[in-house]
Amino acid sequence: MPKITYxxxxxxxxxVDVAEGLTVMEGAVTNNIPGIDADCGGACACSTCHVYVDPAWVDRLPPREEMESDMLDFAYEPQDNSRLTCQLKVTGDLDGLVVRMPEKQI
Known part of the structure; x- marks a missing residue:
């Protein structure tokens, strides 16, 4: 099982270990990780699962789709390495992924 560091x-x-097929957001919620609110439940309809991806991982993730980019406009202090964890499907390739939470979710 891939390990993800929040x-x-x-x-x-x-x-924590996160099962393949879940999203990075679901891994946080399942493991009671504080800082990922996931208000919309993973529908990419809010920005409350916003994180900053560790620079070593930015280019290893699939690119943002337009809907994710649009929702990140509503996130707290988005940066170039901002992602919505509901849009990151966990695979074996994400073993070792590191994400950092912003000061708050909005």
Whole structure:
């Protein structure tokens, strides 16, 4: 099972196993990771699962689709490495992924 590290804004790290086929957001919710609110349940209809992807991983992820880019306009302080975790499907290739939560979700 791929391991994903979620880092809270405070710096607290949570490294958990996430089953392939789930999204990075579902992995956070299933493992009670604070900082991923997931208000829309993964429908890409909000920005409350926003994270900053570790620079080493940015180019290893599939590109954003237009709907994700549009929703990131509503995220708190989006950056070039911002992603919505509901749009990142977990595969074996994501083993070791590191994401950081923003100060807050909006």
């Amino acid at each position: 880092i809270e804004h405070s710096g607290t790290e949570h490294t």
